[in-house]
Amino acid sequence: MDPVWLGVLFAINLQTSFLTPPFGFALFYLRGVAPPTVTTGQIYRGVVPFIAIQLLMLGVLAAFPELATWLPAQVYGP
Numbered sequence: 001m002d003p004v005w006l007g008v009l010f011a012i013n014l015q016t017s018f019l020t021p022p023f024g025f026a027l028f029y030l031r032g033v034a035p036p037t038v039t040t041g042q043i044y045r046g047v048v049p050f051i052a053i054q055l056l057m058l059g060v061l062a063a064f065p066e067l068a069t070w071l072p073a074q075v076y077g078p
Helices: 003-019 025-033 040-063 066-076
Strands: none
Touching: 003 025, 003 040, 003 066, 025 040, 040 066
C-alpha cells in the first residue's frame, strides 16, 4: 500500500465530511455568510452534486491508485 495514495484517499474522505451533516463545517460557514433569504435546506441541496463528485472520485482513486501516485513519482522518483 502506497502512503501517498492512502493520504490522498484520506484527504478526499475528510473533505467530503466537511460537506455532509451533522459535521458539515463548510455548510455552517456558508450559512453564516449567506443572505437571510437562503435557507439551510437550500444549502444542503446545493452541495449534493459536489458530494456525489467527491464520492465518485474516491471510488475511482480506490480502483486506480496510479492516478494519485503518478505525479509524485514523476517529481520525486519511484
